[in-house]
Structures are given as C-alpha cells and as structure tokens.
Amino acid sequence: MEQLSHKVYDYLVESGLSDEWASYINLAILLVGLLIVLFAIDFVLRKVLIGIFARLSASSKTHFDDLLVKNKAPRNIAHIIPLIILFKAVPIVFRDFPATESFLLKTIEVFGIFLFLWIVKSLLHTIRDFLKTLSNLKDKPIDSYIQVFMIFAWAVGIFFAFSIITGIELWKFLTALGTASAVIILVFRDTILGFVASIQVSINDMVRIGDWITFDKYGADGDVIEINLATVKVQNFDKTITTIPTYALISDSFKNWRGMANSDGRRIKRALIIKQESIRFLTESDIDKLSKITLITDYVQKKDKEIKEYNTKKNIDKSILINGRNLTNIGVFRKYIDTYLNNASGINKDMIIMVRQLEPTSQGLPLEIYAFSADKRWQNYEYIMADIFDHLLAAISFFDLEGFELPNTSDFKNRPNSFEKLV
Structure with a gap:
C-alpha cells in the first residue's frame, strides 16, 4: 500500500518535477482520493444502518429502535468505520510530512473520543425517552440522572483529550x-x-x-x-x-x-367574619321564626324543648334572658351551616365537615367552614365554594347577624356628623 501511494510521486520525479512539488501533488491526489472514499463509505453505512433500524422498528413492538433513529444513534455509529480507516490511512498519505502526520493522528484520536461521547449521548437520550414512555417512570426526574452520566462521560472524555x-x-x-x-x-x-x-x-x-x-x-x-x-x-x-x-x-x-x-376531595377552608355586637340570645319570637327554616326545624324545636325542660326543672328565673340555658342566633346559624354543608351536592360527605369558631379578632368573630369539595378540578372547585358562600352570606340576615365590613365613603355620607346632631 505504501509503495502504491508513491506511484504518482515516482512518476512526477521521473518526469523532471522537483521532489518538493512531487510530494505536494502526490499528497493532494491521495488526500482527495481518501476523502472521496471516506465520504462514500460513510454515506453507504449511514443508509444501510438507518435502513436496518427502520425495518426493525417496523417489525418490532417496542419503540426503542424508533427512538434510536430519532436520537441519531445509527448515524453516529456509522462514522466509526470511516474514522478507523482515516486513522490507518493518515500515516500512508502523510508519510513525507511527519509533523503533519503526528498532528492529524492526535486530532483523529481526539475526534474519536468526541464521537464516542456523541454515541453515548444518543444512547442515553434514547434510554431517557424510552423510560419516559413507561407509566411507572414517566414522573421521575430521569433527565437529572442522564445529565449526571453525560457530565461524567464528558469529564472523562475531556481528560483523555487533554492527555x-x-x-x-x-x-x-x-x-x-x-x-x-x-x-x-x-x-x-x-x-x-x-x-x-x-x-x-x-x-x-x-x-x-x-x-x-x-x-x-x-x-x-x-x-x-x-x-x-x-x-x-x-x-x-x-x-x-x-x-x-x-x-x-x-x-x-x-x-x-x-x-x-x-385524595377524594379538595379542601375548602374559609371563614365568615361576624360582627360580635350582633350576637345575642334568642327570644320566643325569634325561635318561632327560625323554626320555620326547613333545614333546622327539627333541631330548633328539639333544642328549645330540651332547654325549657331543663330551665323548668332547675327553677330558672327566665324574666332575665341570660339566666339558665339559651339558644343564640350564632349557635343556630352554626348548626344551619353544618346542616347545609351536609346536604350540599358538591361536598364530599365521606371527608370531614366542620363549622368552627376561631379566636375573636378586632374585625369580629370568624366562623370557619372546613370541608372538602367532591370535584377537585379548579374551575368546578371555585364554583362549588362560591355557591356555598353566596348562600351563607345571604342567609346571615335571617339570623339577625351581621357580617363585618370596613366602612366605606357612603357609610359616612349617610351618617349625620356630630355638628348636625347638635344643631
């Protein structure tokens, strides 16, 4: 092979051309011929490998081979043989240029390292994409692990290249x-x-x-x-x-x-702020009126009877309302909310349903609703919660309670000032 590579050189020297020019012309012809052969082999190998993988993907049930083609694994693998041929051919083509030969051999070795890294990258990306198609792994941070492997591979490759x-x-x-x-x-x-x-x-x-x-x-x-x-x-x-x-x-x-x-529901946790000055004991007329509310009719009548029996038995002086046991408007309202939630279609009855008082604040007494909507979708959840509080905000006045609200400009306009009162 080495003798064949010098045929052109020998012919040019015999024709009277100087050794230097004969060497350069011989190098150019050999280099062009080598590049043509390498490109041809690379082209054929790529077509053959891609065709093989295409036939495999058509006949196999798994998508792994499709992902190999997608991530260009066959294309990168096809470069291996041309690179080996190039490495073997460089000493023959550049035999008259030892410095260039040494430089090119090192360059090819470095390129071989990076080609190996590209192949590894293609395979790892294929594995990543394949694992993401598996139902039990698609929610795992696979990208992180692939990146760790690639960083390690690149670090080793760079070390070898520098060496x-x-x-x-x-x-x-x-x-x-x-x-x-x-x-x-x-x-x-x-x-x-x-x-x-x-x-x-x-x-x-x-x-x-x-x-x-x-x-x-x-x-x-x-x-x-x-x-x-x-x-x-x-x-x-x-x-x-x-x-x-x-x-x-x-x-x-x-x-x-x-x-x-x-879970089976999405939590609703929101409070109504009740003005504390509106909280009071219920009179007989109040009890008669509230007993007409269907959801709490049985509760009000049963509770009223129980309280009256207790007060009579204990000889409680009911001329003053605070004496003995009494119903309060906020207590009855709290029971109404609990009953309403237990009858609401949007609430999950298998999960906790609770109406509780929180610690009083400077704004009033928070009455918190704690429950879970049966529908967890955001839009439907907001609709269910809004529907519940629409009703409860409108129901407050039936219990002679008031919700807290900071005064606005119209409140001051509608209220006579102290000077007008004096006049």
Whole structure:
C-alpha cells in the first residue's frame, strides 16, 4: 500500500518535477482520493444502518429502535468505520510530512473520543425517552440522572483529550488536576448541588413531573413539566414558565398539591367574619321564626324543648334572658351551616365537615367552614365554594347577624356628623 501511494510521486520525479512539488501533488491526489472514499463509505453505512433500524422498528413492538433513529444513534455509529480507516490511512498519505502526520493522528484520536461521547449521548437520550414512555417512570426526574452520566462521560472524555494533546499520561494529568479540586468544586458548585438535590428529590419522592406545586419565593404556581440536573420547570396556570433551581426544592419551602390531587376531595377552608355586637340570645319570637327554616326545624324545636325542660326543672328565673340555658342566633346559624354543608351536592360527605369558631379578632368573630369539595378540578372547585358562600352570606340576615365590613365613603355620607346632631 505504501509503495502504491508513491506511484504518482515516482512518476512526477521521473518526469523532471522537483521532489518538493512531487510530494505536494502526490499528497493532494491521495488526500482527495481518501476523502472521496471516506465520504462514500460513510454515506453507504449511514443508509444501510438507518435502513436496518427502520425495518426493525417496523417489525418490532417496542419503540426503542424508533427512538434510536430519532436520537441519531445509527448515524453516529456509522462514522466509526470511516474514522478507523482515516486513522490507518493518515500515516500512508502523510508519510513525507511527519509533523503533519503526528498532528492529524492526535486530532483523529481526539475526534474519536468526541464521537464516542456523541454515541453515548444518543444512547442515553434514547434510554431517557424510552423510560419516559413507561407509566411507572414517566414522573421521575430521569433527565437529572442522564445529565449526571453525560457530565461524567464528558469529564472523562475531556481528560483523555487533554492527555492526548499535551502528551501527559492520564494518571499524571489527574494528579495535577487534584490540586485544583477547590477551583473545580467552585466552578461546578451548581451542578454538584443540583445532582445532590435530584437524588434527594427522587429518593424522598418530593416532586414528580405532573405535580402541581406552589413556590412563592419564585412566583411559581402550576404543574411541573421538567426536572433536570440544574433546574425544575413549572408551567404556571397563566401558561408562563417559571424556572426554579433544583437545589431550592430541598433548601426552601414549597407546597406540593399531590396529596390533594390523590385524595377524594379538595379542601375548602374559609371563614365568615361576624360582627360580635350582633350576637345575642334568642327570644320566643325569634325561635318561632327560625323554626320555620326547613333545614333546622327539627333541631330548633328539639333544642328549645330540651332547654325549657331543663330551665323548668332547675327553677330558672327566665324574666332575665341570660339566666339558665339559651339558644343564640350564632349557635343556630352554626348548626344551619353544618346542616347545609351536609346536604350540599358538591361536598364530599365521606371527608370531614366542620363549622368552627376561631379566636375573636378586632374585625369580629370568624366562623370557619372546613370541608372538602367532591370535584377537585379548579374551575368546578371555585364554583362549588362560591355557591356555598353566596348562600351563607345571604342567609346571615335571617339570623339577625351581621357580617363585618370596613366602612366605606357612603357609610359616612349617610351618617349625620356630630355638628348636625347638635344643631
């Protein structure tokens, strides 16, 4: 082969051309011929491999081979044989140019390392896409693990490349690199933190793809659409995308709504603020009026009878209303709310239903409704909750209660001032 490569050179020298020019012309002809052969082999191999994978994907039930083609694995693999041929041919083509030969051989070795990394990348991306099609793995942070493998592979590849370029043995190069570990840790700080966070997020099952999370610090309120080594992408309900550092999931506080989504209902927890001066004992006429409200008729009549029997038995002086046991308008209203919730079609009756008083505030007495809607979809949940409070806000006045509201301008306009009172 080496003798054949010098045929043109020998012919040109015999024709009277100088050795230098004969060498350059011989190199050009051999180089052009080599490139044509390499491109032809590469083209044929790519077509053959892609065709083989296409036939396999058509006959197989799995999508793995389709994903290999999608991620260009056959195309990258097809470059291996032309690269080996090029590596073997360079010493023959450049035998008269030893310096160039040495440079090209190192370049080819470095390119071979990167070709290997591209193949690894194609295979890892194929594995990633395939695992995401599996129902039990599609919500896992697979991207993070793939990125860790790729970072490790790229680091090893770069070390080998530097070793080839500089001529330093790999173990000596790594030893020298160890002295710069502090700088490396500083440069790759976010990557290291992201890697640690990805492992903890996965092991502790803190976040999955598809989870609804609320992260006030970053203004995120929506569904997780991607988890990778450095960031978590959240698609907010207004369709904007918020990017959160992966490490923030273990260093800061956020809310994951998965528990609600997996439960049988979505929590309703909201309070009515009642003016305390409107709270009072019920008179006989009040009891007669409230007993006509269908939802609490039985309760009011039964409770009134029970209280009267108790007061009579104890000889309670009822000329003063505070004496003995009494019904209050807020107590009856609280019972009305509880009965109403237990009859509301949008409330899940198998989960807790509670009406409770909270600690009085400067605005009034909070009467909190704690229940769960049967429909967890946001739009329907808001409708169910609004429908309940529409009714309760309108019902307050039937119990001679008042809801708290800060006074507005019209309140002052409709109220005579102190000067007018004096006049």
